[in-house]
Amino acid sequence: MESYIIEENTAKSSRLPARLDLAQSGTGLILGLFMWVHMLLVGSIILGKDAFDFVAKTMELAFLSDTGHGYPIAVFFAVSGVFTLFIIHALLGMRKFPISWRQHRIIRDQMQMMKHPDTNLWYIQVVTGFVMFFAGSVHLYTMLVNPGGIDPFLSADRVVSGNYWFLYLVLLISVELHASIGLYRLCMKWGWFTGKDARHSRKKLKAVKNRLMIFFLGIGFLALLMFIVIGWGHRQNAGERYQGTAYQQSHAATAEAPAASAVDEVEKTADETGAASHEADMQETAAPPSDQAPALDDAPADAPVSADEAEPVHDTAPEHNTAPATGAAPEHDTEAVQDEGTSDAPGPAADSHTEADAQDQGSDAHEPTHSAVETQ
Numbered sequence: 001m002e003s004y005i006i007e008e009n010t011a012k013s014s015r016l017p018a019r020l021d022l023a024q025s026g027t028g029l030i031l032g033l034f035m036w037v038h039m040l041l042v043g044s045i046i047l048g049k050d051a052f053d054f055v056a057k058t059m060e061l062a063f064l065s066d067t068g069h070g071y072p073i074a075v076f077f078a079v080s081g082v083f084t085l086f087i088i089h090a091l092l093g094m095r096k097f098p099i100s101w102r103q104h105r106i107i108r109d110q111m112q113m114m115k116h117p118d119t120n121l122w123y124i125q126v127v128t129g130f131v132m133f134f135a136g137s138v139h140l141y142t143m144l145v146n147p148g149g150i151d152p153f154l155s156a157d158r159v160v161s162g163n164y165w166f167l168y169l170v171l172l173i174s175v176e177l178h179a180s181i182g183l184y185r186l187c188m189k190w191g192w193f194t195g196k197d198a199r200h201s202r203k204k205l206k207a208v209k210n211r212l213m214i215f216f217l218g219i220g221f222l223a224l225l226m227f228i229v230i231g232w233g234h235r236q237n238a239g240e241r242y243q244g245t246a247y248q249q250s251h252a253a254t255a256e257a258p259a260a261s262a263v264d265e266v267e268k269t270a271d272e273t274g275a276a277s278h279e280a281d282m283q284e285t286a287a288p289p290s291d292q293a294p295a296l297d298d299a300p301a302d303a304p305v306s307a308d309e310a311e312p313v314h315d316t317a318p319e320h321n322t323a324p325a326t327g328a329a330p331e332h333d334t335e336a337v338q339d340e341g342t343s344d345a346p347g348p349a350a351d352s353h354t355e356a357d358a359q360d361q362g363s364d365a366h367e368p369t370h371s372a373v374e375t376q
Contacts, residue, residue: 020092029183032180032182035176039219039223043219043220043223045223045230046222052155053242053244057247059074059150060075061074075148079144083141083144097126098126121184121185124177124178125178125182131170131174135174139168142164152244153230153240154242157238157239159224159227159231160234160238161235161238168224173217176213180212180213181209184208193205
């Protein structure tokens, strides 16, 4: 029996243990309720990738963002708060852990002797709490350093490509057992929902605890299975984000509304400009013609000029350099030169012109005969 005797500290009693128990119960209540809500949010992957993406974007306060991408810093602060409560609750719970092999053997012998269900539940809490201290710390640290890595593809890649599936499986079982048993024991310890008949209330609370435990374990297993299926199909493109439509269609419509109004304004302005131009053209067409002829210098270089528009030039002398290529001058020019030569200065030049004219006339006289012979 001596091995079962543990010396007690007979020092002055203090209220500190009671206050620490109250703090442990308070942090446990917050974390237990948080884990139930967390499991419901994670279980949205069962409804589809878009549903989970909507939940993730909502947790990032995407409804407050103009782009719809949200603020991952919000997740960082939320994880920091949960991590702080997690550490505090673990430190407070370690006060009641068996810290030596002797204490552990005493508890085991008492459990076998009493066979009390609630004592067995307490021992399960001790074991799951020890596992959660390590597995939960890894998960929370991962979320703390990567608060923006929550979407259907990135979470599934972490489970499959990151080989987190075994960690999450162990963590799922430990968390749901620890949270369900802990909330049940809180109700029994502080007399919540006990009613007048404590034994009857205990049975009801145990039934509720078992049903909730099965419910959340079922959601957790289905969610983990969905992440494994998605991650396995996305393993070739691991690391790519999910291009969901959560909070982006509404923001896109909001962004398109000013653009559409601007386009309408531009079209309205163009219509007004076209109407004004058409009215100006009609006014120009209806205006009376001007009496002054248009200046030729303003016309294009290649624009044709009609005979009516072109003014005759009277001061320009007729050209006399239109002789044929043979060098023979036209008859009227030759006669004019001959008249001028005979009247002004008769001499050898006039005779030469006369002989040339005679030769030309002789050649011209023979041309019809030659043409007649060719015709015959």
